[in-house]
Structure formats: structure tokens, C-alpha cells
Ligand code: SF4
């Protein structure tokens with residue numbers, strides 16, 4: 257049973273607040289509804305919790321309208337973690353028999369294929385990579401990230417080509433079902449999440465190192481699995497953290513003069529505070545100016561496909577991506593570099609004036625390695 261009253265103090269603060277974080281919320285910006293502001297969502301959860309608002313889906317609906325991006329927390333004097341409390345709020349609602357109809361697909365996808373995507377991602381993986389890269393006995397495993405695999409399957413190919421160039425031959429690719437299941441957790445589908453996490457942890461705890469392409473998987477392994485008794489935090493790395501020492505030893509990356517906007521993941525930057533490796537790699541490749549970057553935590557804007565947002569609020573998810581691209585165009589950069597392929601996937605279809613779309617850190621790194629003069633002995 258979820259004990260939502262443990263957040264009473266924070267919920268009361270928000271309910272009485274003059275909405276200092278109001279302007280910062282991408283979800284309420286996209287929805288253009290007062291009920292979807294952080295103040296609105298927290299006040300509704302508070303009223304539902306206290307029985308002062310009838311417990312119906314219609315009343316609770318705004319609580320699902322959150323990307324858990326953490327931007328409101330940046331501007332909150334009390335540092336209230338609205339994204340986490342609303343996540344717990346959704347789990348509490350689920351325990352009360354109130355869920356979002358959009359999550360039915362999420363449940364079905366996990367039941368059918370063990371991950372959130374509609375498509376059969378294991379077939380995608382098997383057709384993209386050589387059989388020997390799926391060695392189940394390997395001590396180090398790469399989790400490709402289902403959002404990236406579904407939209408940008410070329411990303412996983414580039415990762416293993418980078419490993420090859422750097423002489424890394426001990427990493428195996430995990431099946432798509434070894435994702436963290438973070439979407440289930442964020443949707444408040446606690447029982448489904450626990451079942452998924454138990455199955456995933458039983459395999460991942462056998463590994464020495466778990467390398468994640470998707471920062472939300474990393475966040476979930478680092479922060480949520482330990483709360484269930486699965487100590488994966490110490491052995492989980494972002495792909496940029498894993499690659500950085502190899503790149504620093506090797507040197508000689510082909511450099512690029514374009515200016516860029518860096519689309520960092522709010523999970524890697526704000527929630528985990530672990531964006532230094534990806535920034536260091538970009539600094540090794542780019543001579544051109546960073547027109548906008550996430551070096552200031554308040555500047556990392558989400559892309560719309562974070563958490564379970566796209567299942568509950570697909571139109572608002574597109575609205576968040578539209579707003580992000582508007583900001584990027586204002587920066588007038590020559591390229592967009594996304595730390596995670598999941599972020600690039602959310603912005604796919606958008607182009608800058610030079611007809612360039614979003615690229616990923618991995619794509620750029622792969623090209624830089626391919627074009628460089630230094631070869632492994
Ligand atoms: S998160 Fe902080 S600033 Fe935002 S409504 Fe709550 S108390 Fe106010």
C-alpha cells in the first residue's frame with residue numbers, strides 16, 4: 257500500500273504556494289491549463305488525499321500530466337521534488353483503483369514483449385548485431401534503451417562499432433526486456449514494475465557492469481532498484497561514463513567546427529548530476545561554440561518523451577517537443593547533439609535551417625573515430 261500522507265508537508269506547501277515555479281513547467285506550458293501547473297497537480301493530489309475532492313479519474317487526470325523533469329524543483333525555495341511525489345501519487349491512485357486509460361497499452365506492451373515499445377525490439381536487435389554480441393555469460397552488459405531502439409536502431413550499431421574501434425570486446429548486448437521498466441514506475445503501475453524489476457534484477461545482479469544508453473534506465477537502476485533491495489547503483493554507468501577513459505587514453509579524435517545546442521537528458525543532468533563525461537566527450541570533438549547547453553541545471557528542458565508522459569498525454573508530449581525546438585532555433589546553432597538517443601528520437605522530424613536534424617553523441621563520436629587517423633594496434 258502506498259502511504260501518500262508521508263508527503264503531507266510538501267503537498268501543503270505547494271497548495272499554499274504563490275506558484276513560484278509556475279512558469280517553469282513544460283507540461284503546463286504545453287497543456288495551457290492551470291490544473292496542470294505544479295501547484296495545480298500538487299493541490300489536486302492533496303485534496304484527493306484528504307477526501308475533499310471525489311476520487312475519480314476526471315478529478316485526478318492532471319496528476320498524470322508530468323514528465324518528472326524536475327524543472328519546478330530548480331525554482332522551488334523548498335526544493336520540493338514534485339516529479340517524485342506525483343509519481344508516488346499515481347501509484348497511490350492506482351492502489352485506489354484509479355488509473356489512466358493510456359497506460360493500458362503500456363501494460364500490454366510489457367506483458368507481450370517485456371518492454372514499453374509497440375514493436376518487437378529483440379528482432380530489431382538480432383537483425384542489427386552479430387549473434388556473438390548477445391553472449392549471455394558476459395560480465396559486462398549494454399542496455400540499449402527501448403525508446404532509442406524503437407526509433408533509432410542505428411544507434412546500437414554505432415555503439416558496437418565504437419567498441420570495436422576502441423578494442424572493447426567484452427561487452428554483450430542485453431535483450432530489450434532487460435530495460436529498467438522506468439515507464440511502469442513513473443506511471444504508478446507498482447505491481448507491474450515490481451514484477452519487471454525482480455526479473456531484470458535477477459539477471460543484472462550477475463553482471464559486473466551495466467552500461468545504459470538511456471539516462472532514465474540509469475536513473476531507475478541507480479535510484480529506484482536499490483529501494484526494492486536490488487543494489488545496482490554501484491555497477492551502473494551511462495555509456496558516456498564508460499567510454500570516456502578509453503577516449504582519453506586514445507586521443508586523436510577528428511574535430512568539428514560546427515556550433516551546437518546540447519540536448520542533455522534531464523535525468524542525467526538534474527536527477528543524477530552525472531553529465532560531466534558526455535560534456536567532456538563533446539569538448540573533445542567540437543571546436544565550435546556551445547550555443548546552449550545544460551551546464552546550468554535550469555537550462556535542461558525536456559523533449560516530451562520522458563517518464564510515461566507520452567502514454568498519458570501524447571498531444572502534450574508533442575507540444576513539449578515543439579517548445580524545445582523553438583528554443584533550439586532561437587539559439588541559432590548549426591547542429592543539435594542529444595546526449596541520449598531517446599532525446600534525439602523525440603526531436604526527430606525537426607530540422608534546423610541547414611536541414612540538419614538532431615544527432616546523438618554516439619553518432620557524432622562514431623563519425624569522429626571513423627575519420628580520425630589514430631588506429632588501434
Ligand atoms: S514546488 Fe515549490 S514553488 Fe512550486 S508550487 Fe510547490 S512549493 Fe511552490
Ligand code: SF4
Pocket residue numbers: 280281282283284293294297321322323324325326327328329338339
Ligand atoms: S517535474 Fe517537470 S513536468 Fe512535472 S510538474 Fe515539475 S516542471 Fe512540471
